[in-house]
Amino acid sequence: MLVDGSINRLLQDLNEAKAKENNIKLKPYDTQNIIPLLKSENPMLGQVYSKVLQMVNYTLWSNLKGLSASKKRGRGRTIGHIRFKGYGWYNTQNYNQSGFKLDQDHSILRLSKIGAIRIKLYRKMEGCIKAIIIKRDGKRWFAIVQADQAPRPLPKTEEAIGLDVGLNSFVVDSDSNSIENPRFAEQSSKKLAKLQRKLARAQKGSNNRRKIKDKVARLHKTINCRRDNFLHKLSRTYVNAFDIICVEDLDVKGLKENDNNHGMHRSIHDASWSKFIFMLSYKAQSAGRKLIKVDPRNTTQKCSACGSIVKKDLSIRVHECPYCGFSCDRDYNASRNILFSGLEQPVAPIESNPLHHISVMQVLAMKWEAAPFRTR
Ligand SMILES: [Zn+2]
Structure with a gap:
C-alpha cells in the first residue's frame, strides 16, 4: 500500500534524529510537517487522503509512546524498536471524521481519493459515524465503522x-x-479440520497454501459473524x-x-x-x-x-x-x-x-x- 513508504520515512527520520544523539527531539508536529515533503518526493502519496497520512503519523507516535512507556516500566522484558514496515505490512487506513461517506441504502462506501466501493453491510449502522477504518485481512478488505450513538430511551414496559x-x-x-x-463452530468443525489437513500438506510459500489459508480465515470470520448476529438479536429482544x-x-x-x-x-x-x-x-x-x-x-x-x-x-x-x-x-x-x-x-x-x-x-x-x- 501507498502508506508503507510514508510510515517508513517517518520512522527513518525519527531514528536518524535519535542515532545522531544531537539533542534534536522530533515531535509529532515535525513528522506531520514531513508529509508535504514526502508527497512532493512521491507523487503517488498524493493519492492517499491527507487525513489518512495524518493518522499514520498519529499511530506511529502513539506506538512510540507505548514503547517508551513499557521501556520505563522495564519488568525485565526486552523491548525492541518499532520495525520498519515492508511492503504490504501496513494494512490499515484510518479515515477520521471526514473523507468518507457511507450510503447504507445502496451498500456503497465512498472514500476520498479511492472512490466508490460496493460493500456488504452486516447490519445497519446507527448513530453519527465518527471514523471508518479500512483493514485488510488476507485477501479481503473490511471497513470498521465507529459511531457515536445517542441514547434512545424506549417506553417503559414495567417488566x-x-x-x-x-x-x-x-x-x-x-x-x-x-x-x-448455537453451535456455529461445531457445525463447521469438519470443514475446518479438512482445510487444516490440506494446509498441513500444502507446500510452504506456495500459492495453493495461501489460498487455503485464506479459506480458513474466511471460515473463522463467517462463524464469528453468525455468532455475533445471534447475540445481537437475542440481546436486542430482551x-x-x-x-x-x-x-x-x-x-x-x-x-x-x-x-x-x-x-x-x-x-x-x-x-x-x-x-x-x-x-x-x-x-x-x-x-x-x-x-x-x-x-x-x-x-x-x-x-x-x-x-x-x-x-x-x-x-x-x-x-x-x-x-x-x-x-x-x-x-x-x-x-x-x-x-x-x-x-x-x-x-x-x-x-x-x-x-x-x-x-x-x-x-x-x-x-x-x-x-x-x-x-x-
Ligand atoms: Zn422449595
Missing part, C-alpha cells in the same frame, strides 16, 4: 426478567423460555421487552464453576456469554433499561419457590424440592433466583411451567426491531 446462561441452553429465562445454544434484566456476575461464576468437564467448547461458550452480557449492558444503557448483575452464589441450589437449599451436582438437570414439592428445570429455577436476587425480593411460589423452546433459527429470523417472545 423484569432473570436470565441464566448455561451450556445446555444458551439462556433460560424466568418467563420459562429456553434459548437453544432489552426491548424488559425494563430490568438480571444476570449472574460471570466474573464470580467463572471461579465458582471452574471445572474441566466441558473441554474445549467451554471457552467458546465463555466468550459468547461475556459478549452477550456486554451487548445487553450497552443496549440497556442506550435504551434507559437496567442491567443488574447478581452474586451467583446459590442461584442453582436455592429453591425459587420456598428458599430452601437443595444441593445438586452438575449432572442433575431437574430441581426437585423435598421441602415444598416444587419441581422444575434446573436452569429455570436458577433464572427465577437471579430475578429475585436482582430485584432484592423474596422467593415466591409458582406453578411449574414446561419450558418454551426457542431455536437458534427462530432467534436469527427475528427482525432488528424484534418483538419479544412471550409465553405468558
